[in-house]
Amino acid sequence: MNIDFSLRKQIALALNESFGADITADSLSLQPTRKEFTGTYTFVTFPFLKISKMKPEETGEIIGDYLKSNSEIVEDYNVVKGFLNLHVSDMAWIKAFSSIVSNDKNGFRPSNGRRIMVEYSSPNTNKPLHLGHLRNNFLGYSVSKIYEALGYDIIKAQIINDRGIHICKSMVAWEKYGNGETPETSGMKGDKLVGKYYVAFEKQYRQEVNALVDSGLKMVEAEKKAPIMLEAVEMLRKWEAKEAETYALWETMNNWVYKGFEITYNHMGVTFDKLYYESDTYLRGKKVVQTGLDKGVFYKKEDGSVWIDLSADGLDEKLLLRSDGTAVYITQDIGTAIERFTEYPDLEKLVYTVGNEQDYHFKVLFLILKKLEYSWADGCHHLSYGMVDLPTGKMKSREGTVVDADDLMDEMEQTALQHTQDLGKIEGFDEAQAANLYRMVGLGALKYFLLKVDPRKGMLFNPEESIQFQGNTGPFIQYTFARISALLRRAKETGIGLFMSDETFQGRLHEHEREVIYLLTQFESRINEAAGEYSPAVIAQYIFELAKEYNKFYQEVSIFGEQDEAKKRFRISFSYAVARTIKSGMGLLGIEVPERM
């Protein structure tokens, strides 16, 4: 039974019968009653005064009376001005609870056969993953899980920027200074090794640029003329010409990076269903340019370059094809979007998880697709997220202020280890179990920290103090789960059975029990909301509320000390439902929960 919906239906009936209105349940909304008033749900009557032609108080009374005498759900009500506060009966709560606890898939919908592609990560192959990638990956992965919960079939995709000047820089530096170093000979992770040469390139490049500037060249000139840069550009030219030696080196170094990335992704707990490589796609999209010209959407300048004028839409003119006939980034993106919808004709949405620095780019991209009259253009969505900054400002690879993903995850686990040992909580754990716990807790803290904030907002990461283990944190929620797990183990040992859906017991529900059941009934709609906003933060917030409310119950109400057997069984089942919801909710964030901690 869905309390929320039943109530809205009955309120609609009340409005229609009492005031001759013509209102559907879907058009009504209920909100939780504020703490300082009694009740669970509040119906705001202000908007309906025109229909009732009465004062707010009278309108509330009439609806309240109607509900009290016609609804099994409403036990009582009170009216404060235009607010009708409804008190739900314990019986209704227990009924709602029973239907939740008996459904192990509560909150999740069965497959709907519809398909969505979520793209995330999109790394460059010239350096290791960093904190920004963590936010990106956790967001993309979580949004995938959230849509999966709604029944969608998800393709998790990664586009790997494996070609271009950046990787050529690493290649040049490796050739010059590498002495044949490999991940095997150096013992370094492949991505770290390639990153090392990227840094080496930049260092040498800066020196050369400075020297040229000192000798009188302008900065812009110097940046183009530095000898090592000329080598990188030449390397790129050779690569595009598929010159064998260069191509082989490129493949070798990229493969080192992929092996490194694989380790990092495994550690992060993210996976992909589909890999796209820029080296396969970078020439795509040129064909579309002709289509656009034919349709009159694009136009050609005298020098042969192709543009689109978006000034009527408040944007600028955008280049699509250089005068030498080569494609630019957006052309490539148009091409790959078309390709993906061709490959998966039933694709309903294509979600790009990319930082907000590319807001403009995606706005232009989607607008162009629309102007080209692709019916699926409206299904494209930019999941834009704010940058993660450090107390010292922006992360800059050149200045070495980048927080490395591997290092950060390791540090988090170290901190988890420290906390656990300080608290003396791992009696009876063997080494592997302990290590697994540190991993869960450390990563849980990190993921929760990055996901609990509205994606759109930029965030500050202070390595010293940002990640806590108390309060609104991953470990707090994991701890709540572990506590409940302990209860359930004990219940099993002592042979306490589960509460049956047709059971009742003497006495009233505890207020925290009502509050928690209320939250349990909200799970599905919160998943919906999270999906609609592409915001795992909605889920994070929800689980936190649930865990917090349950902890209040746990603190105040005894379970095994309860004399009434039916009530004891209820509380065990109740705790089970909370644990299950925590587990599946955290699963939507990509966070695991331990049975003991």
Add this chain to the structure above:
RNA sequence: GGUCCUGUAGCUCAACUGGAUAGAGCAACAGCCUUCUAAGCUGUAGGUUCCAGGUUCGAAUCCUGGCUGGAUCACCA
């Protein structure tokens, strides 16, 4: 300069999409472990929701104009 995003307690964030006296966590202070895991719970203190107008029964939320911080506007990716 144009466009977009952002601004809420000392700090990090909420506020169910326009609803009641704006809520949590951290930090501070005061309490609660012979009883189910104290990574917990309770309480105190902390606010001109950046500013000024407007819209209406009602605004942190919507509109206008400023201000702060950020992003972006390349024949870069």
